[in-house]
Amino acid sequence: EVQLLQSGGGLVQPGGSLRLYCAASGFTFNNYAMSWVRRAPGKGLEWLSTIGATDGKTYYAASVKGRFAISRDNSKNMLFLQLNNLRSEDTAVYFCARADYSSSDRFDPWGQGDLVTVSS
Amino acid sequence: QSALTQPRSVSGSPGQSVTISCTGTSSETTSYYNYVSWYQQHPGKAPKLVIYDVSKRPPGVPDRFSGSKSGTTASLTISGLQAEDESEYFCCSYAGSYTWVFGGGTNLTVL
Numbered sequence: 001e002v003q004l005l006q007s008g009g010g011l012v013q014p015g016g017s018l019r020l021y022c023a024a025s026g027f028t029f030n031n032y033a034m035s036w037v038r039r040a041p042g043k044g045l046e047w048l049s050t051i052g053a054t055d056g057k058t059y060y061a062a063s064v065k066g067r068f069a070i071s072r073d074n075s076k077n078m079l080f081l082q083l084n085n086l087r088s089e090d091t092a093v094y095f096c097a098r099a100d101y102s103s104s105d106r107f108d109p110w111g112q113g114d115l116v117t118v119s120s
Numbered sequence: 121q122s123a124l125t126q127p128r129s130v131s132g133s134p135g136q137s138v139t140i141s142c143t144g145t146s147s148e149t150t151s152y153y154n155y156v157s158w159y160q161q162h163p164g165k166a167p168k169l170v171i172y173d174v175s176k177r178p179p180g181v182p183d184r185f186s187g188s189k190s191g192t193t194a195s196l197t198i199s200g201l202q203a204e205d206e207s208e209y210f211c212c213s214y215a216g217s218y219t220w221v222f223g224g225g226t227n228l229t230v231l
Contacts, residue, residue, distance in 0.1 A: 047221065104155075109166075
C-alpha cells in the first residue's frame with residue numbers, strides 16, 4: 001500500500017524553526033517528485049514546494065521562498081520541510097504529497113497532515 | 121488571492137447531479153489548463169484525488185465523478201449524489217515554472 005506518514009509538527013514561537021518529516025512506503029520513492037501543501041485555518045489549500053525525484057531541483061511558492069527549505073533522502077525514503085522564521089500566518093496543517101508531473105499532473109496520495117501552530 | 125475561482129458552496133439532493141466550476145483568473149493558469157486536478161477533503165482528513173488531467177479518474181474513484189473543461193473554466197460533476205459526497209472540493213492547476221495553484225474550495229452539501 002502506498003503510504004505517506006508525517007511527523008514533526010507542533011507549537012513554535014514566532015521567529016522560530018521547525019522541521020517536518022514525511023516517510024514514504026509502498027512505492028519506489030526515487031521515481032517521484034514530492035511536494036508540500038498546507039491548509040491554514042479558514043483558508044483553502046496552498047501549494048508550498050516541490051522537489052524533483054533525483055535531480056535535487058526545488059521549487060517554492062513566493063509566500064515561503066527564502067524561509068522554507070524542502071529536501072529529501074532517497075536512501076531512507078524520507079521527505080523533509082524545514083520551516084524557518086515562522087510567522088503567525090504560517091499556522092496551518094501541512095501535508096506532504098507524491099507529485100506526478102511527468103506524464104500527467106496530480107498530487108496523490110497525501111500524508112495524514114501535521115499541525116504547525118505559531119504562537120507566543 | 122487564488123488564481124482559480126470556485127463557488128463557495130453548492131448543494132443537491134441525493135440522486136441529483138451537481139457541478140462545481142473552477143475558473144482561471146490569470147494567463148498563467150489558463151495556459152496550462154490541460155493540467156487541472158480535483159481533490160475531495162473531508163473535515164480533519166487529508167485531501168483525496170478524484171480527477172486529474174481535467175477528466176481522468178484514478179482507480180477506486182466512482183464513475184459518478186467526472187471532469188471537463190470549456191475555455192478557461194474547468195468543472196467537476198458529481199452525478200447520483202450520495203451522502204458521503206458531502207465534503208469540500210478543491211481544483212488545482214499547474215501555473216508554469218513548476219508552481220501550482222489551488223482554488224479557494226467549494227463546500228458541497230447533500231440535502
